[in-house]
Every structure is written in C-alpha cells, then in structure tokens.
Amino acid sequence: MSVAIEVQNLRCEFRVNAGWFAAEKRVIAVDDVTFSVPAGSVLGIVGESGCGKSTLARLILGLLKPTAGTVLVDGKRLFDLDRKARARLIQPVFQDPFASLNPRHRIKDIVALPLAAQGTFSRAEIERRVAQILERVGLSAAMGERMPSQLSGGQRQRAAIARALVLEPRIVICDEPTSALDVSVQAQILNLLADLRRDLGLTYLFISHNLAVVEHVASEVAVMYLGRFVERNETDALFRAPGHPYTQALLQSVLTPEPGRGVPDIGLGDAMPDPANIPPGCRFNPRCGIAVERCRRVAPTPMARAPQGMVECHLA
C-alpha cells in the first residue's frame, strides 16, 4: 500500500516574548514527531488544547515552516512543491465554518476559488465542477447562490468540505471539523466525510479532542502530549488496551451516555501542561499517578507495541 503522508523528525519551535525585560522563551509546539499514513486510511490525532495538534496540521499543510524535519506528501517533499501543486494534493477543513468562509462571497464563488487560483480551468469547467461537488456534499444549486450568513452551521461545514474537495486532492486535513456543531449535525457531517473517503479514495488526518468521534472515524490513532506522540496504534487496539497512563486517563474521562455510572476519577493532578516549560524526564510525569523516580530523570524513548504501534512510557 502506498504512503500518503510521511513525517520524519518534525519539530516546530516558536519564540515568545515573555515581557519587556525578560529573556525570550522557546515554546516547542511539535517535538520530533515521526509517523506515516497509508493511502486511503484515517489517522486520528487526539490530545488536550495546547498539545500541538493544530500546529502539526499547519505544518503538514505547508502553512508553517518546521524548525527541523521533513514532510513527504504522496512521496514528494512538501517544501519542494509550489503552492498550486500543494493545493492539488492536500486540503484543509477547519473547525469553525463561521470563520473559514469569506462572509462577503457567495458559496459557489468560495467553492470555485481554488479552481480559479490554479489558472488552468476554463469558466465552463469551473462551473461544471462546482455544481458537481456541491451536489456531492448535499448542497442544492440554490444554496450555491447564498451568502455564508444565510446557511446553518452544518451547511457551512458542507460548503467548506466542497471547497476542500473541488480540486480532487488526495489528502484532507480535518482539524476539529465537527467541534462547533450540534450532535445531530455532527453525525450528518461525519457520515458525509466517511462516504466521501470511501467513494473518492481519500486519506484523512483527523484531529479532534472528542475520543468517541475519533474512535468512530479513524483506522489508527495517535495521542499527542506536549508536542510528542506518546502513543500510537490501530484504533481498536488503542481503545481496548491503552498503554500510556495519559491515554488511559483520556479514555476514562470520556463520558458515555450510560446513566448511573457517575463521573470517573481519572487520577490526574491539576498541574497543567505548559509547552513553554516542559518538565525534565518524561513530560507527563507531574500529572502521572504511577510515576517513579526514573520518570523524573530520564525521558522515555518509543517502544513498539502490538499490533503495530508505539508507546513512550517507562512503565508500559
């Protein structure tokens, strides 16, 4: 099977001004991340806010330059490609369909823009493709004439998906695509994304903080903590037998609709992760319930975990 995304030793640092007279701080948002996504599959990435998952998405889209490391998309180095070629290969769907669509353009013009920007499509061809993709995502031709403010949240997210797919990319980066939507609409959008992937042979990188949603859509899941993948595995294996204490805590904190079970005690302290101040040793040790002396001194390295995953923990 061919590889759609290959990321090697990717690292991204930001320099942050800490105050007028204080020294500059370095925030390591993505720290030595390596993974690959086979074509046609879905890699889910989960983690808390500030763990670097959106930064990772921006790096893979080429919207940010990494400090170190390489990104190969469909076998080509992302930074060797020009913007137009990149746009034909990889496209984003963002969280907030209220902010990601230009409020002063009609939906069909928004969807047509990626085609027009390529500069190689005739007007008739653009119209044909826009009509086709709008129908495919479940928007009527009449919707195409409207402005974003005249659409509901779910309809806007459909328009954002149409815009992402109109160039027929191979890969779609979905960054929290349903987090701003109501549950009944979320289900519609998740079903649409699943249909599109099957019919068009797409590869998704699916970023979400909602583990139940990730379990539903992803074939493989990576858990991110303070810029690193601390665990990665096939979805069923990861949900059945999580190896990392952080993965375990995340899974426990999912509130399934089962009455009478109460709210679980996930056993995490209230030390919040701070990417500007990553602790020595294992980066999770201040919140970990089972940390030992070694965890405070030595950073764990990735270890293989059945069936084909990895985990970064001394005790897993």
Next chain:
Amino acid sequence: MSALLDIEDLEVMFGGRSAAVRGASFQVEKGETHCLVGESGCGKSVTALSIMNLLARGGRRSAKRMSFAGTDLLSLSDREMARLRGNRISMIFQEPMTSLNPAFTIGSQMAEVLTRHKGGSRTAALERAVELMGRVGITAPEMRLGQFPHQLSGGLRQRVMIAMALMCDPELLVADEPTTALDVTVQAQILRLLATLKRELGLAILLITHDLGIVARVADRVSVMYAGEVVERAPTAELFRSPQHPYTRGLLSCVPVPGRVQRDRPLGSIPGVVPAIGPGFAGCAFRSRCSHADASCEREIPRREAAGAHDYLCRLAPQFSEPQPA
C-alpha cells in the same frame, strides 16, 4: 412537598416577534441535579437567564408560575432580585474568562460577593474565599487571592467561578455549560467536584448542557428542550432506558458510544434543521424532521405520561419494546 424551583409555562420573547422559550415547565427539587439538555438555539440558556432575571435588553419573560423556595420570582423588584442573585441562587457560565473581571484580583472579586450580600469584614471574606478554594481543589489558595484571572488556566478559572458561586451558601446553583470550554480531563474533574458539592452541601443544581454523556453521568432528572419547549421529562435512567419523544430518540442515536463503535455503519442523524418559529405557530415543532409525522401533528399536541414522573409532548403512544440503537 413543593419543589425548590418551580417553573410552569415559561415564555420568553425577544422584540415581540421570536419566541425563544414557548411554555417550558419543569421543577428542580432540593438537593437534586436537574439537567436541561438540547441543541443550540433550543432556549435552554435563555431559560436559565430568565430565572436569574438577566435577560438581554428586549427580552420579556412571562410564566404561570416561577417560584423559588416559595418566593414568586416574577413579582420581585430588581433590587430584591439582586439580593437573591449570587446569594441564594448563584450561576456559573460557560466561559470563565469572560465572566471574571480581568482588572480585579481573584481575592477581591470573591470577597465582594460575601461582603455585599452578608456584610462583615473583608478579612473574614478573604478567609472564606481561601477555605472554599481549598474545597474546590485549588492548590495554594492564599497565593491565588492576589492573582488576576489571566494568570490561571481554564480549569482553575472555572474552579474559581464555582468557589465564588458558593461564597454565600446558595440553595440553587445554575450552571450553564460549565465544562464546554474545557478539555475532557478537566471536564471530568469539574463534574466530579459538582457531584461532591451537591452531596456534601445538599446543593440543588440546574445544569444546562448539550452533552448527553454529561446528562447520563450527573443528572438525577432530565428535561429535554427542543425549539423552546420541554418535549420530554424523566428521571435519568428512565430517559435513557425508554426515550419516548422522537427527538430524544434521534438525539441518542447520534452519539457515538466508545467501545460500541461500528465503523462501517453510519451514525444515526436527524435530517433537516430546526424550523423558524414565529407567532401563531401551532402543533409539534419537530414534525418537519420526524419520520412519524402526519397531519394531526399540526394541531395541539397532548402531554402524555409514559410512567411516573416521565412525560413527553407527542401524539404517539408510549413504546417500550423497541431496543435503542447504540
């Protein structure tokens, strides 16, 4: 025994045209957690704000009954309501950053609640603040007194909001999506805290949420809202075991349940969107999205009993046999 909070036929209008709440009725008993659940725009937050008399300008409320511990809330003057608010009924909001004042320290904001309502010295109020911050699990509470809201994480800010809401020993806590802006791990910690406070202080909680997982885990009783109406009311276990209203059933089928995922099968979803409801709207507001709808749904809908304390707003007779899709 009469309920602590008793609301009957609440209506809230904005600008005389759109009705945000249309005849909602529910009761919150002493010491129980009552969840108002529904999707955006269903009127659940407006219901909470109208209880607190904090509706935005242009909002008008009316009700057959709106009483708190035997006091008629509708007849209170603004000044009388201000004495109740933050004192015997307190409220926490979704976004703790916007509901704390960024220009004042945590200590002075917390102390003000107590000195304003109960009088007494500022020193005593600060002591109470430290005690409560310890109680809600804030580490180093003395240090927090001098800190500003922006120096705290989201989870800590929400804990400060809860501690502040408890300053005057309220009987009712109204919590509007208190964990929606937080990470799942922090959400679990905050919800556990609310459950502990309810048990230890005998606090009644009106919890507003869109998350059925939260409802299942913390509520004693549930009211499901749709388009400004309470369409189903039931004890929590009963609601999840045998939901009656087609909207409740649809909502439950939309939620992916971890461990019971079938990746090849689509999730259940509710087709269509919430209709615009203008004056003179009659009948069931869900009928345009409901697979059981027929002509009789355009007439007035009866409230049916499914079991004791379980009723719903639909013409369909109760069904108990059909197992729920996971």
